[in-house]
Amino acid sequence: MTKPGVDLTPYLRQEMMPTVWCPGCGHGIIARGIATALMSLGLDMDQVAVVGGIGCSGRAPFYFEANAMHTTHGRALAYATGLKMVNPGLTVIVPMGDGDSMAIGGNHLIHAARRNIDITAVIFNNSIYGMTGGQAAPTSPLDSRSTTSPMGSIEPAFDTVELALAAGATYVARTTTFDFQEMPQLIAGAIRHHGFSVVEVLSQCPTYYGRLNKLGEAPDMLLYERDRTKLLEAFGPLPEITREEMVGKLPIGLFRDEERPEYVDQYHGLVARAGGGKHAS
Amino acid sequence: MRLVQGNEAVALAAVHAGCNFYSGYPITPATEIMEMMARQMPKTGGVFVQMEDEIGSIAAAIGAAWGGAKAMTATSGPGFSLMQENIGYACMTQTPVVVVDSQRGGPSTGLPTLPAQGEVMQARYGTHGDHEVIVLTAASVVEAYRMTVEAFNLSETYRVPAILLLDAVLSHMRENVEFPDVPVRERLKPVIDENFLPFGADAPFLPFGSGHHTVVTGMSHDETGLPKALAGQAVQRILKGVQARMERDAREITFYHELALDDADIVLLTYGITARAAREAVQLLRADGIKAGLLDLQTLWPFPDWLVQEKTRQAKAVLVPELNLGQYVMPVRAALAGRCPVQPLGRCDGELFTPEALADAAKALASSVEIGGVAHD
Numbered sequence: 001m002t003k004p005g006v007d008l009t010p011y012l013r014q015e016m017m018p019t020v021w022c023p024g025c026g027h028g029i030i031a032r033g034i035a036t037a038l039m040s041l042g043l044d045m046d047q048v049a050v051v052g053g054i055g056c057s058g059r060a061p062f063y064f065e066a067n068a069m070h071t072t073h074g075r076a077l078a079y080a081t082g083l084k085m086v087n088p089g090l091t092v093i094v095p096m097g098d099g100d101s102m103a104i105g106g107n108h109l110i111h112a113a114r115r116n117i118d119i120t121a122v123i124f125n126n127s128i129y130g131m132t133g134g135q136a137a138p139t140s141p142l143d144s145r146s147t148t149s150p151m152g153s154i155e156p157a158f159d160t161v162e163l164a165l166a167a168g169a170t171y172v173a174r175t176t177t178f179d180f181q182e183m184p185q186l187i188a189g190a191i192r193h194h195g196f197s198v199v200e201v202l203s204q205c206p207t208y209y210g211r212l213n214k215l216g217e218a219p220d221m222l223l224y225e226r227d228r229t230k231l232l233e234a235f236g237p238l239p240e241i242t243r244e245e246m247v248g249k250l251p252i253g254l255f256r257d258e259e260r261p262e263y264v265d266q267y268h269g270l271v272a273r274a275g276g277g278k279h280a281s
Numbered sequence: 282m283r284l285v286q287g288n289e290a291v292a293l294a295a296v297h298a299g300c301n302f303y304s305g306y307p308i309t310p311a312t313e314i315m316e317m318m319a320r321q322m323p324k325t326g327g328v329f330v331q332m333e334d335e336i337g338s339i340a341a342a343i344g345a346a347w348g349g350a351k352a353m354t355a356t357s358g359p360g361f362s363l364m365q366e367n368i369g370y371a372c373m374t375q376t377p378v379v380v381v382d383s384q385r386g387g388p389s390t391g392l393p394t395l396p397a398q399g400e401v402m403q404a405r406y407g408t409h410g411d412h413e414v415i416v417l418t419a420a421s422v423v424e425a426y427r428m429t430v431e432a433f434n435l436s437e438t439y440r441v442p443a444i445l446l447l448d449a450v451l452s453h454m455r456e457n458v459e460f461p462d463v464p465v466r467e468r469l470k471p472v473i474d475e476n477f478l479p480f481g482a483d484a485p486f487l488p489f490g491s492g493h494h495t496v497v498t499g500m501s502h503d504e505t506g507l508p509k510a511l512a513g514q515a516v517q518r519i520l521k522g523v524q525a526r527m528e529r530d531a532r533e534i535t536f537y538h539e540l541a542l543d544d545a546d547i548v549l550l551t552y553g554i555t556a557r558a559a560r561e562a563v564q565l566l567r568a569d570g571i572k573a574g575l576l577d578l579q580t581l582w583p584f585p586d587w588l589v590q591e592k593t594r595q596a597k598a599v600l601v602p603e604l605n606l607g608q609y610v611m612p613v614r615a616a617l618a619g620r621c622p623v624q625p626l627g628r629c630d631g632e633l634f635t636p637e638a639l640a641d642a643a644k645a646l647a648s649s650v651e652i653g654g655v656a657h658d
Contacts, residue, residue: 013494016507049489051344062496062508067489069347070498070508071340072370078337082344082352085328086302087490090348108340111333267328274323 011035011045016062024210024218026177026203027056027124031063033180033201034093034122037188038064048091051080053100055131056205057124060095074105077112080119088118088264091191098125098139102158106138113167113196117263120190120197123160126205134208145212161255164198171197172255176225177204179252186254195262202229202250285458287451288355290422291381292317294429295353298465300379301327302350304341306334306360309393310449311383314355335360339367339380346376347497349488351433351468355381357449358391361400361407368442369408370499373516375440375523377468377486379432383447384604386631395631396448398553398604402611404444405582413523415439415534416582418446420556422456428536428579430463435534437466439527440486446581448554448604450633478504482522527583535588536579541567545574546652547643548596550589550613552578554633555602561636562643569640571647581609586616593617598650600643602626602634622650 012035021027038048050061054073061068067090071079076094084092101109101123112119128146129135136146136153139160143152164172171193173186183201190197204210204221215221232253285293291314295303303318305311315331322329328345332338335356342352356364361382371378386392387399400407404416415435419425428445436443469485471477479487479495481504487493496506503515527534538556540563542548547566551559556577566573576592578585593599598621601610610625617623626642628634 013496045494046492047490062498065494067347067494068496068498069344070496070500071344072366072499075336075340075367078332078340079344079347081330081332081337082302082304082328082341082346082350083348083489084344085330085341086345086348086350087488090490107333108337111337267323267330271323271326274320276323276326 008032008035008039011038011065013063013065019063020059021056022207024204024206025056026126026205027060029177029180030122030124030183030201030203031060033183033187034095035064036184037191040184040188041191043091047089048093049083050093050095051076051083052095053097053105055097055099055129056126057095057097057100060124074100074103075108076100077105077108077119077121081112081117084117084119085264085267092119093191094119094121096121096123098123098127098137099129102138102160102163110163110167113164113169113198115263116168116170116195116260118194118196120187120199122187123198123200124203125160125200126203126209128205128209130205130208134212146208147212160198160200165256169198169256170195170260171257173198174200174202174250174252174255176202176229176252178222178225189254189257193257195260282457282459284455285422286313286453286455287422287425287447288313288383288453289317290426290458291355291429291445291447292321293460294426295379295433296321296325297463298430298433299351300353300433301325302342302345302352303327303354304330304332304338304345304352305354305356306332306338308357308360310385310452311355311357311381313452314381335363336367339364342378343367343371343374343376346378347489349490351377353379353381355383357383357385358387358400359389361403365407368414369410369412371442372408372412372414373499374497375480375486376442377436377440378442379429379436379445380442381429381445381447383449383452385449386629392631394449396450396554396604396633397629397631398446398448398608399629400446401581401603401605401608404446411520413441413520413527414582415441415443415580416446417443417536417579418553418581419451419579420554420577421451422454423458423460424579425451426458426460427463430465431536434466437468437486439523441523446553451554479506480504480519483526531583531585531587534580534583535585537585537588538577539592540575542574542576542592544572545595546572546597547574547647548593548599549573549575549639549643550578550599550601551575552581552609555604558634558636558639559602562639565636565640566643569644571644571652573643584612584616586612589613589616593621596621597652598622598624598646600624600626600646602639602642604633605629622646
């Protein structure tokens, strides 16, 4: 989507560069994907809020030239819910780590999805806790190595997409940092979507996940991402996908894009019925 | 005059104070505040949201504040414990937000329908790290109303979380009241130019979408909001600034009542619901020839050491009755630094003190310090 020479600097907070992310980390690719999506939508950055949690992904809000909130671990969606409800004109984007979204903040994710509030959650899934030095995450694959699963994880990983679909998110996509052509388009689609959107981006952590699981350097890990995923379209209609088929071939693409009453709209309807006049903004 | 419940008074006061965002999670004995706000917010054009837990409730309230709202949440002990981390976030990010904690017996699930004052220390020190908060309390329905409005006012002025401590009895009791017209402090709008510092000393709170791309973080940061190098020194400067402003204005922040203190040998120092019995206890003691007086605090934190010292200057002993096993007695003792005996009187059985029980304890204290003789410690 972005071609070499495209200037993203108006969307990035120059005074916070360089990022804290390690060389080869995929999170910068995702941040670029979000910036590219924002540019493609032509959004006024004064009306964009980026609300993050804690961990490597939690630093993402610092890097956008927008209203930025770096909240507590796992709670970004709850903060974003309050923010969006009182100021619905804001485009609210929530970068989340796999710990933020699937472990400590799992409750807020499913309830944001259930409410269908117009917020875009971008899940930076690198299969490990990077900021604390390589511990197992709820997204670490079975048998994978981490500092807290040195003999291999005995826990199955959460399927973020399945969870988001089941909880009621109305726009659900998965992509990877390898698939950089599609990623900004999926994120732009999520931001445009009027409802709760989840875009999971599989990201590489060469520093911890790659090293502990002998997956090589960042370029090797990008190829690993390519090889462990398969375009959703290649599976045929959704109901035919079995769990067995998904092993080693994680489907990527747009899983759901549908309309359902959005939460802030619903609330405004309630205010109108209560005779409360214009909703505070 | 109308018959109003304590929790109802809090909700009505919040609306009067300009509260236009409420998030919460049901919990006894605070639930009626939430039920009232569920009716009041849509009617007044504000936002009400029932969150998935108390962590989400305080987080949504802080998020709403940054969206431009005057925000409140209410809970009781178990929920208040869950909120602590994010109360610290409001401290670190200088976010105005009001938290009501209707105290019930604890720890843990405790006595959900019975009163306690077990969160006096938690309200001040519950979140990790050094921070300032304002903690108010009340002894009557009308006072709950007044202190709710003041909680919003003080939270706006000093950009700290303001915590209102109620208890199960005050939350649920009804009194005939006429609400006072408590002035509401409006939020100031800062001038935004290239020199604007969102976390500068005395900088008014500027929500998102106002033209300045503020960075809000719970990490140590400087006055720009950015977590830059030497952030440790910067955040110390910011936190000391908050502390200094609150010390400077201690007399405006401190609300209290006093009764018969001028010649009092024995001072009952109370807060919250206990003041009701203490007022009667002072009459009983005076009738028995004991010069007793009452200092009843509505502002618990920042601790008004100057006031406690001033009002007990003539005292030979101080009695601190609390619905806990001895919390607020600690700063009182520290403030008086051995000048006279400070006697705790605690209970955590879900019962209130009777005037007679307070008078008896005061009499015992009076005889132990040999009123009329030399005070000892």
